[in-house]
Amino acid sequence: MDQKNLVPKPKSRFLKIVCLNCGSSQIVFGCSSTEVKCQTCQKILVQPTGGKSRILTKISDVLT
Numbered sequence: 001m002d003q004k005n006l007v008p009k010p011k012s013r014f015l016k017i018v019c020l021n022c023g024s025s026q027i028v029f030g031c032s033s034t035e036v037k038c039q040t041c042q043k044i045l046v047q048p049t050g051g052k053s054r055i056l057t058k059i060s061d062v063l064t
């Protein structure tokens with residue numbers, strides 16, 4: 001039996017997040033493996049947690 005050629009779904013999405021500290025928004029990669037800080041106030045907005053990223057702030061939009 002042939003295996004189905006499953007196209008891996010791109011998990012990666014771009015998220016628009018809003019810093020709860022200063023209110024500035026920025027676009028980040030949804031499964032970023034690096035820490036993302038607010039460009040304005042340097043608050044940590046996204047933390048890498050073993051493959052997935054943990055969003056520590058408000059997501060205002062998901063861009064697919």
Ligand SMILES: [Zn+2]
Nearest residue numbers: 019022038041
């Ligand atoms: Zn900020």
